[in-house]
Amino acid sequence: MSQEHVRQDRVSPALPPVAPAVTAELVAALTPRLRKRLDAGIAKLAGRPAVRDGDIVRIAVDDSTDVELHAPGGTVTSADAVRCGCLLAPDCLHRAAAASAAPIAEPATEAATEAATAAHCEDVAAGAPALPDTERPERATPEQCAAARALHSAATAVLEAGTDGSGAVLQAELLRAAHTARLAGLPRAAATAVSVVTALRAARSADPAYRLADLVGALRDALSAAHRIPHAEGPELTELRGTVRQPYRPDGSLRLYGLFSEPVLTASGYAGAVTWTADAEGRLYQVSDVAPGGGGRAVGAADRAVRVGDTALTHRELSRAGLAVSGATVSPAGRLGAGAGVRAVRASGADWRAEPLDRLWTVPAAEQVARALTGGAGLLFLEVTLVGTLRDAAGDCLFADCAGIRLRLTAAHDHPALPHRDNLRLLAAARGSRLRIVARLTPAPHPRALLLATEHPTVPGTRVDAGLDRLQHADLPTAPAAPAPPAAAPTPQEAPVHLLRRRVQQAASGGRLVLSFSGNTAADVQRLSGHGLATAGDLLDELHAAAAERSRDVFGRLLPADTDRFAGAWLAAARYAEEVDRALCAAAWGA
Template sequence: MSLDLPPVAPAVTAELVQGLTPRLRKRLDAGVTKLAGRPSVRDGDTVRIAVDGDTHLELHAPGGTVTSTDAIRCGCLLAPDCLHRAAAASAAPIADSEPDSDSDSEPASQSMPDAAPAPVGQDASDPPRTPAASASKTISTDAQPTSPAEPETPTPDQRAAAQAMYDAAAAVLEAGTDGAGAVLQAELLRAAHTARISGLPRIAASAVSVVTQLRAARGAEPAYRLSELTAALRDVLGTAHRLPGSTGPELASLRGTARQPYTPDGSLRLYGLFSEPVLTATGYAGAVTWTADAEGRLYTVSDVVPGGSGRAVGAADRAIRIGDTALTHRELSRAGLAVSGATVSPTGRLGAGAGVRAVRASGAAWRADPLADLWALPVAEQVARALTGGDGLLFLDVTLTGTVREAAGDCLLADCDGLTLRLAAAHDHPALPYRENLRLLSDAPGTRLRVVARLDPSPVPRALLLAADHPCDPGVHVDLGLDRLQHADLPAPAMVPAGSPPTPDEAPLHLLRRRVHQAASAGRRVLAFPGDSATDSRRLGRYGFACAGDLLDELHSAAADRSRDVFGRLVPADVNRFAHAWLAAAHYTEEVDRSLCAAAWGADPALPPSP
C-alpha cells in the first residue's frame, strides 16, 4: 500500500466494514485498490486523502493511532456509512491494541526475536519462590482437610470468542489469499477484538498476524512469506480448537498474556554478542542487540517499533534506551554494559525504567572468556535447547565448503564437526545486507569461522546466519544484517576437496506440506480439482509415513466433498471438515519437521538441555 496511513485499531476496521451494505461490501476490495492511487497529505496527527476533486477523507490519529470510528471522516454524500471510510481503515496498517507506553512492560505478542529463557528449573510464569511459600507446605496435622481446587476452565465468553475465531479463520482458509479480501479480513479482526476483551491475547495477536500476512500477499509485498502465513493460520485454528476443552496450565498457555512484566534482577555485567535488524511483515522494525553475562545467560536490548526497512537499517546507530548510556546498538554489540537496578522480562529483554542505571564497560571477544563458553556447549545440546523453547540461537564453529541451490536461492555449505550444515540468509529484504554477505562468503571456501545462527527446523541441518568472525581477523565479528563485507575482507582462497557433498535422501514429507501451503494460499478449491492422491500416499507409506498418507487423502477428500440437495443443487461445502483436515495435516508436518530436525543434528528434543 503506497499511502502513508496511520495504524488503525482492529475494532475500528471491523466496525466500519460491518456497517456497510451488502452492495458496498462487494465493492470494498476495489475501493481499497482505488484509494491506494489517490494523493494524500500528512499534517501532524491528521492524514488527508483526496478521494476526488470535491471529496476528501481524513484520518485523525492522536498519539499516532486511529482508535475510534469517529476519527475517520469523509465528505461524500453517503458518509458516515460510505465505502471510503471502510476502505481507508482496510488499507491502513493494523495498530497494536496494547501500545507499549510503559518502559517497564512490553506487549507479549509483539513480533521480535525471543530472548533468553527463564532460569533452569523455574518457568517464566511461576510465582517467586519466597520463604513464605515454602513455609506454607508445613501444615499442622490438626487442620481440617481441604478439598482440592477444581482446575480453572474457560469462561463462556472465552468459549464463544474461540468459536467465533475458529469460524472466521476457517472462512479465510476456505477462500485462500486471493479470496480473503477486506470483508473476511474484517471478520477476523472483529474476532480478534472479541478475543482480546475476553482475555485471550495470544489468539488475538495471531489473528492480527494472519490479516497482516494476507494483506502482504495480496499486495505482493517482498516481506510476505507463505510459510509465515501458514504458521500463523495454524496457530489461530489450533488454539481456537484446543481452548474450549483446556484446563489449568494448558489453558493459561493458550490464553497468553497481554503484557510481559519486568522483574528486578539486581546488578548485571553484560558483554555484547551481536546486533541484528528486525523487519517483520506485521509492520515492526528496529534492532535487537544480544548480550550475555559471565554465566552465559542471554539478555537483549531492543528498539523495535512500527516502521519499515529504513528504520531497520538505521536503528543500529541509535542510542540504546537504558540509563544514561550513549552507546548505540552497533557499539554495544562489541562493548560491554554494567547495569544496576536491572529489570528483565520473561524473554530476557532488559527494561528501561526510571530506576535503571547503565554505563559503558569493556567488552570481550568471542574467543575470550566469558563468551567463549557459549561455543563450548555441544551442538546437539544447543539444538535440543532451541527445539524445547529456547532462544533458538546456535553458537557454531564451521568451515565453509561451498554453496547449494535451494528454492529461495543459494545458501552456504559448511562443515560443523563432521556435519554438513546449510547456512541461509536470515532475511531476504534487499535493504538488509544478509544475502550480499552470504554471496561474498561463498567465494571463500575453506575459511574457518565462528558464527551465531538461528535454528531453522528442517529435515537437513539448516540455520539462518546472523553474525560471524571477520574472515581475516578472528578478534572481531561482523553483524551480517548490518555490516557489509567487501572482497578485500576475504582471505586468499583455500584448497578444498573437489566435488559437492552428497545430498541426503530426504523423506518426501513435502508431498503433504506442499498441499498444506497450497490450501493456505489458494483456498479449498485448489485441492478440490479431480485427481488421485493415492500415488503420493503410497510413496509416503513406503518411507514409513502412513499417517501422512492418510492425512493427505482426508485433506483431498474434505476439499472435494460437495453434496447435492433433493433438487440436485450443490450445497455449501463443509468448511468445518476441511478446516479440521487442514489443521491436522499442518500440525503433523510441524511435529515431524521438528523430529527430523532433531535427528539431522543428532539431538534429542525430548530431553531438556544441560544446565
C-alpha cells in the same frame, strides 16, 4: 497473482497503525454493495499521496476530498478518528478503505508495558508483597468459548478462500474475531488472528519478506487455539489464554557483553533493531527499539541510542561493547526493561573468542538445537568452514561445514534495504574461511539456519552483523584460507513428508478448491507408507476427501462444502507435518 491484488493490500508505511477493532467496525458498517467494492477502494487509495501534520495523516482521495486519520499517540484507536470529507460520509467507502490499507496496531507497545510494570518491579525489589493473581476458572468461560468459535469461523473462511480470495472483508472478520478474543481474555488467540491478517496482506502485496510458511504457521496456530480453548483445562487453558503483557521481574545488577544486532522489519509496518547481549554465565538478554516504520527505520535504528538507563550507546556500539546495569528488570524472554529505576553505563566488551563469550561456542551444536526446539531463543553459536553456494528449492544459500554437519545458511530477511542476501553472496566467495557465526535455527529435514552475524573473513576480532553491516569485495581473502571441505556425499533419501506439507501449503495459498479437483493420491500415499509415514498417508487422503466431497439435497442440488471438516483435516495435517519436521530437524543435527 493479478496486479490488482498486488496493489489492493499494500500497507502504506506513511499511514499510522490502526487498531484491529476500528478496521472491523468500519468494514462491518458498509452496505453489501460497498463491501464488494472495498478491495478496489483500497487499491485506489494505495496510489494517493499521504501527508502527515502532527498527529493527523491526510490522504487525498481526489482534488476536493481528503480522508483524515487522527492518531494521538501514534495509533488510531476509534472509528471516529477516521474522517472523510465526501458527501456520503460517514457511511462512505473511503474510511473503511483507509483503515484497511494502514498497518495493524499492536495491542500495547513495549514502552507502555514497561511503564505499567515498573512500580510493581520496584515494590518486589523492596520486599513488598506482590498482588495475588486473580483466580482463573478451570475451564473456559462462555464468552471465551464464543470468541473461540468466532475465531474458528473467520480462520476457516480464510482457509476456504486462500490468499487470492481473502480480501479486506475476510481480513476484517479476522480482526473482529481478534478484538472479541482480546475482550474475552484470550490475548494469545487474538495475536494469532492478527498474525494471519499480517501474513495475508504480505502475500497479497507481493512483500519480498513474505513466506508461505509464515501464513501456514499463523493459520495453524489460530485454528489450533480456536479448537482447543473450549475443551482445555488448567495449565493448558492458561497457556492458550496467554498474557496481555510481558511481566518484568527485578534482576539486580548485570554485567553484559554485546554479541550482535539484528534489524527488525515486519509486514505489519513495524521496524527497528534488537541487540543481543550475554552475561558471564552465558544467559542471553535483549535490548530492543521497535516502532512503526519501514526499511529506512530498520537500517537507521542501529545508530539510535539504546533505551536502557542513561546510556548513550547506540545499538551498533552496544553490539561490540558492554553494559553495566543496576536495578535491572527482565522479561521471561530476556528483554531488558527501561523503567525509571534502571541505571546503565557503558563498559568494556569482549571478543567472541575470549571469555566469557567464548563459552557460547563450546556448547555442542546438537545440544543447542535441542534447546532451540524446546522453546529457547532459537540462536545457534557455531564455528563453520565456508564451502560455497548451494541452490535448493528455497533459492541460493551459503553452504558450510559445521563439525561434519553440512549446514545451509540463508538470508534472515529479503528486503532490498537490508544487506542480508548481498552479504551471503560475498561470503560464498570466501571458500575455506573458518569463522564463528551466530544463526537462528530453521526447523527443516536438513540442517538449516538464518545467518545473523559472523566474524569478519579477513580482520580478526571484528564482527559483521549480516543485516546491518555491508561487506565489500575488498573484505574477502585474496585466496582461500584453507582447502574447502570436499563436496557432501549423496545423502540417504529423505522421508517424503513434503508430499503432505506441499498440500497443506497449497490449501493455505489457493484455498479449498485447489485440492478439490479429482486426482489420484494413491502413489503419494504409497510412498509415504513405504517410508513409515502411514499416518501421513491417511491424513493426505482425508485432506483431499474433505476438500472434494460435496453432498446433495433431496432434489440433487449440490450443498455447500463442509468447511469445518476441511479445516479439521487441514489442521491435523499441518500439525503432523510440523511435528515430523521438528523430529527430522533434531535427527539431522544429531540432537
